Every structure is written in structure tokens, then in C-alpha cells.
Amino acid sequence: MNQLAIELNEKIAQVNPHVLEMLSALGRRIYFPSKGILSQSAEAKKLAGRYNASIGTAMELGQAMALDSVMASLPGWGPSDALLYAPSPGIPELRSAWQEKNLHDNPSLRSCSGSLPVVTNGLSNALSLAADLFIDANDTVLLPDMNWDNYQLNFQDRAGAKLQFWKFFRDGRLDSTSFREALAAPAPGSKLLCLLNFPNNPSGYTPTESEGQDLADALLATAARGVNVIALIDDAYYGLFFEANIMRESLYSKLAGRHPRLLAVKADAATKELYVWGLRIGFLTFSVGGAENNSPLYAALEAKTAGLIRSTISNCSLLSQKIALRALLASGFYEQRAAKAALMATRAQAVRQALDSHPEYAEYFVAYPFNSGYFMCLQIKKGDSELLRRLLLQKFGVGTISITSTNLRIAFSCLEVNEIPDLFQLIYQAAREIEA
Structure with a gap:
């Protein structure tokens, strides 16, 4: 195992050993190459005042080299804003702006610890990264029987997990009893990834406040009896609420920082929230009991996620990130x-x-x-x-x-x-x- 991965694992274990137990074999092995080309290039960007010959981009007259035929489609953008690489975990300004949006939408999160969001290539990529971090072959993933078919493709067919289902509706209501019964199956000391998606695809249902609390209480009770729970909350359609009596904050808000054996993972995206489906900008955010803001544990999870991104797609589109950032910072957003x-x-x-x-x-x-x-x-x-x-x-x-x-x-x-x-x-x- 690479020394950088060992160091990240040690940082996680020192804060909360249960989170290290939750990681897949790949999740434990992965690291961000903080001492490689990217870190050296970042250092050169800050200090190389004479010549910067570090990174594999082409420059011309102090900005990114560009074709006129490309820039003709990008009025209002300079080449360096639109065409250069972005950092693997995302540009810091967007990560901070998305965090602030989430705090605006979910004010109860202001009293909870959590990581800075890591930028992903859309919601699907966020789920894929979560599978890489936490799922080994034959691990259990718990889903409602009404679910998006990409979950099966991602967690079962790609990651090799065993899918188990609970009945989403019974007699025209959310079946929290079925959910609790499914959560009773894992033995203490085992690991369970539970994926919940509200507003739900395909049903279009969001729980009432009391139903949402029932779901959260069931997950917390499962963690309390010794199961390592990864609660992956897919907030793809967050904010589109059409009735007064339904839960307005993400279920993630009811789970963040609540128990050392419950790692809440928020997967969300600009995709539907900003109506920018093809820009492919999503986010992953982590929270667990026992870790403070700015904890080395969160820094390690961010670094591992960035390492997965670096090893597959390298980084997410700078132009897409800049467009999303402009929207979030606009006065009328x-x-x-x-x-x-x-x-x-x-x-x-x-x-x-x-x-x-x-x-x-x-x-x-x-x-x-x-x-x-x-x-x-x-x-x-x-x-x-x-x-x-x-x-x-x-x-x-x-x-x-x-x-x-x-x-x-x-x-x-x-x-x-x-x-x-x-x-x-x-x-x-x-x-x-x-x-x-």
C-alpha cells in the first residue's frame, strides 16, 4: 500500500476507527498524489515567478492558448477561465459556494460538522465514487423497491454488491415498518450501505417531517446496536417540494454528526438544482459523529475522493464549474x-x-x-x-x-x-x- 494511503488511513482511524472499517479495499488503498505532479505544479503556480514549465498545458501571452474557433462559442469568457484544468476535488470557490447553498437550504446543518463538498462529474459520478470508496463484492446495499435503475448498474453490476430492498409504500403511505425490518437484519460489527433518495425517483414522493424522522431514528438505532452504517442520501431533486407538510431539509440534516458508527454521505448536484443537466457538476459531502469541522478525517475522505477522481477522469470541467459558481453567486439566484x-x-x-x-x-x-x-x-x-x-x-x-x-x-x-x-x-x- 502506498505510504500516502497509509497516512490517510491513520488519520481516519485516529479520529474514528469505524469509518476506516467502512471503507472498501479500494477505499483504503486510494490516495491523492499530493507529492506528485499536481502538488508540484500547484507549488510552481504560486512561486514560479519567472518561468512555470511544470504543468501540461499550453500558454500564450500569459493566458491559456486557444483557438479562435473555440472561443467564438464562449463570449464573456477568457481562455484561462474556460479551458484550463481544474483541481481534482474542484475549484475551492465552487466548493465553498455549494457548501453555503446547502447551509442556506438546510439551516440545521450549521450546528453539525462536515467535510467541504468535493466536486464530481454529476450525480451519477458521485454515486460511483461512493461505491468505490465503500463497497466490496458481496457487501449489502439497502434500497427501497421503488428506485432509479442506475443504482443496480452502479452498486450491483459494477461494484458487485448484494442489493436488498424494503417496501417503499404500503396502503398509500411510506412503509417505515418495512424499512425498520430491513435494518434489523445486519449483525453488529457488520457494514451496511443504505441509499435513500428524496424526492424519490420514480415515485416523486418526499416524506413528511415525522416520516423523515422515523427513517433517521431507524438508521441511528441500527448504528447504536453496532452496525457500521453508510447512509448515502441522493438529493438529486432537492428543493422541488410541492406540498406544505413535507420534509424541507435533506434527510442528511437529520443524520449528520449524530453517531460515530453512522457516516452520512450527501450526494447532490447542480444538475437539477440549477437546471444544467449537461454541465455534469455534482458533489459529495461527508459527516460522522465524533469528527469536528476541519477534522483530519474529513480531509482524508476528501483526499481519497480526489484520488479516485484523479485516477479516472482527472478533474471535472473548469468551464462547467465556473458557470455553476457564477449562478450561485448571482444576486437573484x-x-x-x-x-x-x-x-x-x-x-x-x-x-x-x-x-x-x-x-x-x-x-x-x-x-x-x-x-x-x-x-x-x-x-x-x-x-x-x-x-x-x-x-x-x-x-x-x-x-x-x-x-x-x-x-x-x-x-x-x-x-x-x-x-x-x-x-x-x-x-x-x-x-x-x-x-x-
Whole structure:
């Protein structure tokens, strides 16, 4: 094992040995090459006042060398702002700005310790990095039965984990009993990664405040009986809340710094929060009981995450990071974000009205509870959802997603309000044709 990895592991163990136990074999081996090319180049950038011949970029007249044909597409940007490499963990200004946004959105985090966010190449990359850090083959990952299919691809097919599921809904409510029963299975001394995603994809459901506290209490109880719990909170759709009685802060806020055997990991992204899907900017943030702000443990986890980034994609787009940073620092950012969330809320309300005003739909499909996010999900009562999806697409020109044989996901985020009633009328028409 590299000496730098050994040193990082020692720093983690000195603060909280349970976190070292949570790491995968790769997580223990990985390190950021702080004494290699990158660190020497960073040192040269600060001190090489005469000539800097350290890093593999091309310079011209004091700025990044650039083609006019490239810069023509980037008005308002200088070559050095748009084209150079970024640090592997992300530019410091963006990391700090995203942390401040999270504290604004989740004020209870101000009393909790945590790492600085590490910039990732979108939310999917954040999840991939978490899998690399914590998952060995045959480790257990606990998921709700309503989940994003990329979880299976990432944690089971790529990392080799065993997936276990708890029932998300029972009788039209979040089934916290199923969640507690699933958490009772791991033995003391074992490791469990629990992935929770709110607003949920595909259902579009966020727990109420009391339901969220039930989930947090169950995770804390699991840690208290000696299980090393990695609570990975996928906040991809955070902020799109459409009802008054639902949890407004991330579930991460209820877990951060609460127990030495519970490592809370927040995966979030500019993707949906800033409406910049193709810029591919996400973040990973860590918090565990027993570690203070600026703890060597957090610095070590940040360094290991940066090492994974360095060893795969090297760094995330500087231009994308700078665009996200400009948005976060803009004077009207929160007002702009609220306006878009309000627009999305009108679409969710239009979905509810379309369903409520047509009780005849219930013979063929009903909606699972939804109150947030981009999606809602229909439970298909007659026929198969894949047959329904294909008929909708091929005959009616309507695109939907078949999740299981009985579940059809609708992305109302893509629809104008006036299109929504017609969409559900077409789904009803197609469902009747399949029955006939």
C-alpha cells in the first residue's frame, strides 16, 4: 500500500476507527498524489515567478492558448477561465459556494460538522465514487423497491454488491415498518450501505417531517446496536417540494454528526438544482459523529475522493464549474430558483387535477403518492406497463418509462400544464385498448 494511503488511513482511524472499517479495499488503498505532479505544479503556480514549465498545458501571452474557433462559442469568457484544468476535488470557490447553498437550504446543518463538498462529474459520478470508496463484492446495499435503475448498474453490476430492498409504500403511505425490518437484519460489527433518495425517483414522493424522522431514528438505532452504517442520501431533486407538510431539509440534516458508527454521505448536484443537466457538476459531502469541522478525517475522505477522481477522469470541467459558481453567486439566484420550482409545482397540481377529475381512470391505473420532484408513478391495474408504454409510443406518440410490469413513470417536468390533461386521457385510451 502506498505510504500516502497509509497516512490517510491513520488519520481516519485516529479520529474514528469505524469509518476506516467502512471503507472498501479500494477505499483504503486510494490516495491523492499530493507529492506528485499536481502538488508540484500547484507549488510552481504560486512561486514560479519567472518561468512555470511544470504543468501540461499550453500558454500564450500569459493566458491559456486557444483557438479562435473555440472561443467564438464562449463570449464573456477568457481562455484561462474556460479551458484550463481544474483541481481534482474542484475549484475551492465552487466548493465553498455549494457548501453555503446547502447551509442556506438546510439551516440545521450549521450546528453539525462536515467535510467541504468535493466536486464530481454529476450525480451519477458521485454515486460511483461512493461505491468505490465503500463497497466490496458481496457487501449489502439497502434500497427501497421503488428506485432509479442506475443504482443496480452502479452498486450491483459494477461494484458487485448484494442489493436488498424494503417496501417503499404500503396502503398509500411510506412503509417505515418495512424499512425498520430491513435494518434489523445486519449483525453488529457488520457494514451496511443504505441509499435513500428524496424526492424519490420514480415515485416523486418526499416524506413528511415525522416520516423523515422515523427513517433517521431507524438508521441511528441500527448504528447504536453496532452496525457500521453508510447512509448515502441522493438529493438529486432537492428543493422541488410541492406540498406544505413535507420534509424541507435533506434527510442528511437529520443524520449528520449524530453517531460515530453512522457516516452520512450527501450526494447532490447542480444538475437539477440549477437546471444544467449537461454541465455534469455534482458533489459529495461527508459527516460522522465524533469528527469536528476541519477534522483530519474529513480531509482524508476528501483526499481519497480526489484520488479516485484523479485516477479516472482527472478533474471535472473548469468551464462547467465556473458557470455553476457564477449562478450561485448571482444576486437573484434564490429568486430564480424559487420561480422555477413554482412552475414545476403548477405541473404537479395539473397532474393531480387530471386524475381527480376523471375517476374512471382508477379502473385502469392509480397514482402512487407524489408531492415533489420531476416524476409521478402510475400503478397499472390491467395489463402490462411495458405493453402500455409501447402502445403509447407507437400509436399515440407519447413517451413514458416502464419501471416494472405494473409501474409506469411520468416525467411531468417535461410537460406544459395544458398538455397534462391530454396525456392522461391518452394513457386511459391506450389502457382500454389493451384490455379490449
